[in-house]
Amino acid sequence: MNLFLDAFAWLADPANWTGPGSIPQRIAEHLWVSALVLVIASAIALPLGALVGHTGRGREPAVMVSGGLRALPTLGVLTLFGIWIGIGLAAPVIALVILAIPPLLAGAYAGFESVDRRTIDAARAMGMRELQVVGKVELPLGMPIVVGGIRSATLQIIATATLAAYIADEGLGRFIFAGLKTRDYGEMLGGSILVILLALVIDGCFALTQRVVVPAGVRATRTAELRSGPTRSRTIVGRPNTEGNQE
Amino acid sequence: MIEFRGVTKQFPDGTIAVHDVDIVIPPRKTTVLVGSSGSGKTTLLRMINRMVDPTGGQVLIDGTDVATVDPVKLRRGIGYVMQNSGLLPHRKVIDNVATVPLLRGESRRAAHAHALELLDTVGLDRSLADRYPAQLSGGQQQRVGVARGLAVDPNILLMDEPFGAVDPIVRAELQQELLRLQGELGKTVVFVTHDIDEAFLLGDQVVIMQQGGLISQAASPAEILAHPADSFVADFVGADRGKRALHVTEVDGRRVVVDADGRAAGVLAS
Numbered sequence: 001m002n003l004f005l006d007a008f009a010w011l012a013d014p015a016n017w018t019g020p021g022s023i024p025q026r027i028a029e030h031l032w033v034s035a036l037v038l039v040i041a042s043a044i045a046l047p048l049g050a051l052v053g054h055t056g057r058g059r060e061p062a063v064m065v066s067g068g069l070r071a072l073p074t075l076g077v078l079t080l081f082g083i084w085i086g087i088g089l090a091a092p093v094i095a096l097v098i099l100a101i102p103p104l105l106a107g108a109y110a111g112f113e114s115v116d117r118r119t120i121d122a123a124r125a126m127g128m129r130e131l132q133v134v135g136k137v138e139l140p141l142g143m144p145i146v147v148g149g150i151r152s153a154t155l156q157i158i159a160t161a162t163l164a165a166y167i168a169d170e171g172l173g174r175f176i177f178a179g180l181k182t183r184d185y186g187e188m189l190g191g192s193i194l195v196i197l198l199a200l201v202i203d204g205c206f207a208l209t210q211r212v213v214v215p216a217g218v219r220a221t222r223t224a225e226l227r228s229g230p231t232r233s234r235t236i237v238g239r240p241n242t243e244g245n246q247e
Numbered sequence: 248m249i250e251f252r253g254v255t256k257q258f259p260d261g262t263i264a265v266h267d268v269d270i271v272i273p274p275r276k277t278t279v280l281v282g283s284s285g286s287g288k289t290t291l292l293r294m295i296n297r298m299v300d301p302t303g304g305q306v307l308i309d310g311t312d313v314a315t316v317d318p319v320k321l322r323r324g325i326g327y328v329m330q331n332s333g334l335l336p337h338r339k340v341i342d343n344v345a346t347v348p349l350l351r352g353e354s355r356r357a358a359h360a361h362a363l364e365l366l367d368t369v370g371l372d373r374s375l376a377d378r379y380p381a382q383l384s385g386g387q388q389q390r391v392g393v394a395r396g397l398a399v400d401p402n403i404l405l406m407d408e409p410f411g412a413v414d415p416i417v418r419a420e421l422q423q424e425l426l427r428l429q430g431e432l433g434k435t436v437v438f439v440t441h442d443i444d445e446a447f448l449l450g451d452q453v454v455i456m457q458q459g460g461l462i463s464q465a466a467s468p469a470e471i472l473a474h475p476a477d478s479f480v481a482d483f484v485g486a487d488r489g490k491r492a493l494h495v496t497e498v499d500g501r502r503v504v505v506d507a508d509g510r511a512a513g514v515l516a517s
Contacts, residue, residue, distance in 0.1 A: 122333025125298055126347050126395070127323030140337050215337030217379030 006186025007193060016190075021174065026191075027198065030171040033164050034157045037093055041100035041153065046146070049108020053142070054134055062109055066102035074099050074160055082167040092164035099160055100153040107149010111142030143213040151206035158199045162191075172198070248274050249295055249403065249435065254304035256290050256460065264290040265301070265460035272452070274402070277429055277436040279450035281443055287460030288439045292405055295437060296325045308403070323351055326396030326404040326434070330411045332388040334380040334395070340366070341376040344394045351399065358398075365394040370424055386417035390424070397432070406438045410445070422448055443484055455480050 010016060017023050052062045074095050081091035115138050123137045139146075165173030175191025178184070249272040256265040265287040272278045280288040293299040294306050297318040306313045313321060334343045344362035349355065363373055369390040380388055389409055396404055410418045422445065429436060440446055446453045447468040454465040457479055464476035472491065475481035485491050492507040495515060502515040 116336075118329070118331060118333055119335060121298075122327070122329055123335065125293075125296060125322060125327040125329070125333070127319050127321075127350055129319050132350070137335060217335075217337040217339070217381060 003185055003189055007189035010184075010186040010190040011193065023194065026172050026174055027194065030158070030161055030173075030195075030198065033089070033093065033096075033171055034154070034161050037096040037100055037157050037161070038150070038154055040093070041097045041104055041157075042150065044097070045101045045104035046108045049105045049146075049149075050112055050134065050138075052105075053109035053112020054130075054138060056113075059109065062105055066105045069098055070102045072098060075163060075166075078163055078167060087167055089164070089168045089170060091167050092161070092170075095163070096157055096160060100157050103149050103152040103156065105149075107146050107152065111145035111149070112138050113142075114145055115141045140215050141218065143215075144210055147206065147210045147213050151203065151210060154206060155199055155203050158202055159195065162195055248272065248309060249437070250305075250307040251291070251294075252305045252307065254291070254294065254301045254306060256287070256294070256299060257302045263459055265294075267304070268460065268462055270454060270462065270465055272435065272437060274435045275433040276451040277438060277449050278452045278454060279438045279440060279446040280454045280456060281440055281446040281450075282456030283441055283458070285458055286456035288441075288454075288456050289407055290460070291456075292407055292437055292439050295403065295405055296322045296327060298322075323347055324399065324401055324403075326399070326401040328389075328392045328396040328404065328406045328409045330408040332380065332392040334388060334391060336380055338379075339376065340371075340378050340380065340383070340391050343380065343391060344398055346395060347399050362394070362398065365397055366391075368397065368428070369394045384417075385413045386421060389413060389421055393425075393428070397434075402435055404434045404436045406436060408439055408441070411440070411442075418445075425449060447484075455483060457483075 011023075049062070052058045077098055078092055078095040081094050085091050085094075119141070120133060120137060123133050128136065161171050162173030162176055164171045165177050172191050172195050175194070176188050179186070179188030179191060251268050251270045251272075254265055254268045255263070257263050268291065270278075280291055282288045290299050294301055295308070295313070297313055297316075300314065334340075335346070338346070341359055341362045344365055345353075345355075345358035348358040348361065353361075363376060366373055366376060371387060371390050371394070375383065375387065375391075380391065383391065392409065396406075410421045413421065425436075426449065436449075438446075438449055450468060452465060453468055453471060455463045455471070457463050463483075464471055464480045466474075471480065471484060472486055475484060475486055481487060488507050490506040490510075490512065493504050493512055495502050495504055497503075504512045504515060506512050
């Protein structure tokens with residue numbers, strides 16, 4: 001209990017909220033690193049996942065790659081790249097990108113795959129070009145699952161971005177590592193609490209987004225399906241939300 | 248006019264869906280392709296708008312080989328109505344109907360105004376325009392599908408078992424609507440079904456297909472009933488049994504038509 005009192009005392013100390021290395025600065029750094037990782041990982045994984053889901057080809061390799069990447073221990077990867085590239089932001093960003101790719105990839109291809117083939121066939125028969133099928137049909141209909149993947153990836157990035165402080169002077173992890181070194185467990189626990197709160201707040205935002213991106217017509221479909229049973233079995237392998245956040 | 252010349256479709260796994268088919272589909276008439284599943288009727292239909300490309304032979308529309316036309320451009324000029332309507336679930340009825348005109352670059356205002364007129368044409372209330380497909384009944388969805396197929400005022404309307412998934416009462420209603428529409432619009436309709444009664448009701452020309460994508464007979468319903476090409480056709484149309492094997496009996500001086508089971512079908516007018 002003492003430890004928590006120490007943590008809250010540390011959090012309440014105005015000295016920790018101003019100046020260099022203050023809590024707001026570390027939160028900003030943490031968010032910046034997370035956002036950077038998310039953008040890079042999304043730029044790699046989302047188009048790839050969309051391609052796999054759209055064409056139905058390359059599914060096996062995609063599953064294998066995301067499975068393989070999932071198995072890599074982030075701390076090990078971070079250490080490896082840290083030794084290789086040196087101190088700085090590059091190594092943790094690479095390690096976190098590797099961590100974020102599997103849920104993003106799985107979310108993207110599962111989202112695209114979940115769209116009824118007959119709807120896609122009809123869109124094509126009406127004269128949509130492939131990119132129009134992707135942009136006007138598959139993306140809006142698959143969006144909730146794609147966002148689910150982004151949500152899952154973001155949560156993991158924010159939680160794991162603490163490791164950036166292991167090798168760079170960035171993020172909320174600084175408090176945890178500094179506290180560990182100086183045996184200031186109040187600071188360590190305070191830092192941890194901040195990470196948890198940050199993750200929860202961001203996850204809440206995504207939960208809202210995920211609800212908003214369900215197209216209105218599809219919400220209507222869902223109530224209709226509840227009455228009549230699903231019209232088509234949906235195969236979603238590698239559910240995007242199996243890690244970090246269970247709904 | 249749509250013409251199939253020696254058209255064959257063999258899938259990569261070796262299955263022959265359509266085998267050396269020659270048919271002429273006359274303009275402004277309804278041609279019904281009918282056969283059991285696996286007879287290649289849908290494959291044949293989908294060759295007209297290049298959703299399927301033949302592995303041999305040619306498909307010509309007004310003398311132009313469709314293989315030389317950009318598929319996207321071709322499809323935007325041909326109406327397509329499919330089973331289960333194929334409507335985009337995330338778009339309102341009016342946007343579904345206006346999809347192709349918008350793809351062709353028409354203004355939103357013009358496309359929507361035209362879409363509302365098309366709802367009238369297919370017998371739907373304009374108040375449904377802002378609903379989503381899932382909020383409509385199966386019959387209403389099919390009507391929206393027909394309206395969408397007509398949206399660019401195409402010469403050709405392809406219909407792939409459009410009434411297969413609705414209940415018999417609604418189906419009969421939609422069939423009558425289609426006859427009325429066709430009387431008004433005079434499109435070249437190519438209609439796929441496995442229901443021979445539907446084929447005889449709707450078709451000016453009926454093409455009977457059998458397993459392996461072979462055409463058994465292509466003729467008017469009356470001609471098929473009068474001269475079935477072979478025993479397969481005779482059996483398929485049921486010319487010698489049930490409600491098609493009609494004969495006349497005299498009842499109190501009036502000539503009554505009864506079917507094979509003796510059920511009264513009508514009275515001879517003359």
